[in-house]
Amino acid sequence: MTGPARFTARLRSSARIPLLQVAKSAIATVLAWIIAELVIPGTVPVFAAIAALLVVQPSVNQSVGRALERSFGVIAGVIIAFGIGVVFGQDSYVVLAAIVVAIFVGWALRLTPGSANQIPISVMLVLTIGAATPDYAFARIIETLIGAAVGLIVNILVVPPVLLAPAHAAVIALGSEIAATFERLADALRTPKTDAQLQEILLTARLLRPMQAKAQEALKDADESLAFNPRQQRYRVALDADAALFARMGPLVTRSLNMTRAVHDHYDAGLPDEPTVEPIVDELERAAHDLRLLVRADDDAPIEPDAKTEGIPLLTAPLRILTPHAEHWVLIGSLMEDLRRVHEEIVGAE
Secondary structure, X not given: OOHHHHHHHHHOOOOOOOHHHXXXXXXXXXXXXXXXXXXXXXXXXXXXXXXXXXXXXXXXXXXXXXXXXXXXXXXXXXXXXXXXXXXXXXXXXXXXXXHHHHHHHHHHOOOOHHHHHHXXXXXXXXXXXXXXXXXXXXXXXXXXXXXXXXXXXXXXXXXXXXXXXXXXXXXXXXXXXXXXXXXXXXXXXXXXXXXXXHHHHHHHHHOHHHHHHHHXXXXXXXXXXXXXXXXXXXXXXXXHHHHHHHXXXXXXHHHHHHHHHHHHHHOOOOHHHOOOHHHHHHHHHXXXXXXXXXXXXOOOOOOOOEOOEOOOOOOOOOOOOOOOOOOOHHHHHHHHHHHHHXXXXXXXXX
């Protein structure tokens, strides 16, 4: 990437903000300006417009937080600016000193970045574009509260976002990839593999951890999108089901990684000929099949055809097999124990 291209890449997002959110920001800004002009005539309601613009966020919960941050920051900044303006006037060095004081006030109070940054901004605006009078200071506070309230109301009333679809897709994708890992293990045990192929299987399995983290973050975003959302009761059941399914995926991720690591570390060319391996291969394939049934139980996507089944769970009771060859008993025993726990997770055994 060339220098100019790299520079412009820093200015652009990988994805556009949803058009609806842009429209809500514009609507909230215009409404806040108009309402503030009606409530406080004869002023330019900059504080109201800024507050409305900043409060409209991707979720209602974020809007509530931003409204509180913005309101507290403005009130604190206006009070500081008014006090300093009355005592020291409005010379340029006074404005600069007031901004520095405001920065340290935010640090001393351990405020969030939103509130801490808003205090010096408000101090600067009040001392530079306004007069340090009680009426002016009070008007700016009222103006900010109007803007924050308008932004919050617009975000609640105009189709508040619900982020359930990305969370559901992430959980389904995680379960499907765990099933694919079981199938790759079954193939490795049935058909001789090279060291490079075993390494590829291990590296692919390790991608489950990032997928798990992505699903967890998506569930967190979905839960946040329902907080203070008037439609939350309608969607809460679906989100709780996805969260419960994700909780069951955690041990399966660990087990699939353990089995993949064990096969990678203890593999030898004679393993596919081990008589005790074939039942384990069958069980891995059944685990993959039943896991797909589990993750798609409430999903519209069709289950891929299976020669052994027509959609009926197949996972058997824990394996009972003969004593394996001395060179393979560590691996076989490890796989049996992990499969036992996989069985418990998939069928929901206590």
